[in-house]
Amino acid sequence: MKVKRSFPPVVDADTRLLVLGSLPGDASLAAARYYAHPQNQFWRLMAAVVDVDLPALPYDDRLTALRAARVGLWDVVASATRPGSTDAAIRDLVGNDLPGLVATLPGLAAIAFNGATAYRHGVRQLAGHDLRLIPLPSSSPLHTIGLAAKRAAWIALRDVLRAP
Structure with missing residues (x-):
């Protein structure tokens, strides 16, 4: 079975909120884009958080809008084997270096986890870090x-972005 790999992080020095998924699904991997499956609700949910019509924008402009809103993206899983796109099928998981990335983000206030799998693995990797x-x-x-x-639930992320 082929090993599937996550994308590079989308962050910059101003990132205040980091949103972590588990591992891109097959549609995203094929398109080489975060949340590319047309039924995935990520872009609609984040549009409500950042007050920008993200689904109407070309992909690169979506990423630019997230960075402008101080939102970063990445995944908890660096690589794994997985038939299909369901998190339950993830095997041979190798985690991304979340503590290493966090250390490069001086303005980071919180990390949000897109789903239970991302949360379960991410919390373990970030044990001991003083972040929300x-x-x-x-x-x-x-x-x-x-x-x-x-x-x-997602719209509550606005509080992180609006806090001083």
Whole structure:
């Protein structure tokens, strides 16, 4: 089985909020873009957080808008084997160097985890760090709670971005 690998982080020195997924799904890997599956709700959820119509923008402009809002993206998993795109199928997991990345982000105030798998693995990697860790319902279409319920949890990320 082929090893699947995450993308490089999308961050800069001004990143205040880091949103971590688990490992890109097959549609994202094929497109070489974060959250490329058309049914994944990530871009709609983040649009509500940063007050920018992200789904209407070309991909590179979406990333620029996130950076302008001081939001970074990455994944907890650096590489793994996984048939398909479900987190439950992840095997042979190798984690990304989350503590190493965090050390390069002087303005980082919080890390949000897109789904339970990202949260479970990320919290272990970040044990001992003095950061706010925020579990979120997964933006994946496989996570069956409705968009409105997800949106309520995700929109709370605004507080991190608006804090002094």
